Amino acid sequence: QAQLVESGGGLVQPGGSLRLSCAASTRFFSMYAMNWYRQAPGKQRELVATITSGGITKYADSVKGRFAISRDNVNNAVYLQMNSLQPEDTAVYYCNAVWARNDYWGQGTQVTVSS
Numbered sequence: 169q170a171q172l173v174e175s176g177g178g179l180v181q182p183g184g185s186l187r188l189s190c191a192a193s194t195r196f197f198s199m200y201a202m203n204w205y206r207q208a209p210g211k212q213r214e215l216v217a218t219i220t221s222g223g224i225t226k227y228a229d230s231v232k233g234r235f236a237i238s239r240d241n242v243n244n245a246v247y248l249q250m251n252s253l254q255p256e257d258t259a260v261y262y263c264n265a266v267w268a269r270n271d272y273w274g275q276g277t278q279v280t281v282s283s
Contacts, residue, residue: 170194170272172263177277180253184281188248190263190274197244200267204237204248206259206279213262217248221267231257253281 176188188204201220207213217237218226225237236249246263258281263274 170197170200170265170270172265172272172274174261174263174274174277177261177279179280179282181283182254182281184253185249185251186253186279188250188261188263188277188279190246192244192246192263192265194244194265196267197265198241200265200270202237202239202246203264203266204246205262205264206257207262207276208259211259216261219246250279253279255281257281
């Protein structure tokens with residue numbers, strides 16, 4: 169079983185940056201594909217970024233060129249660097265770990281982009 173704890177959310181002005189972190193408690197972290205999702209009020213949860221166990225990254229079109237996902241298999245962590253933030257990026261951001269039949273979620277961290 170894995171536990172995921174997100175951190176790094178907060179209030180930022182448009183055009184600003186935030187770095188989200190997700191700490192995972194599992195011996196098999198390197199085997200997991202790691203995802204960042206977000207859910208804005210009244211909207212469905214959407215996949216923002218993925219990094220596979222092999223380090224391949226994928227992004228939603230809405231964040232390409234602005235967000236960057238990375239992972240640290242030594243410290244069992246995944247990160248989401250978010251630049252050029254816009255009000256439409258406001259959402260609760262969730263960390264997700266997937267491997268075989270294992271699928272774990274963090275509790276989420278709020279990101280608010282507002283002037």
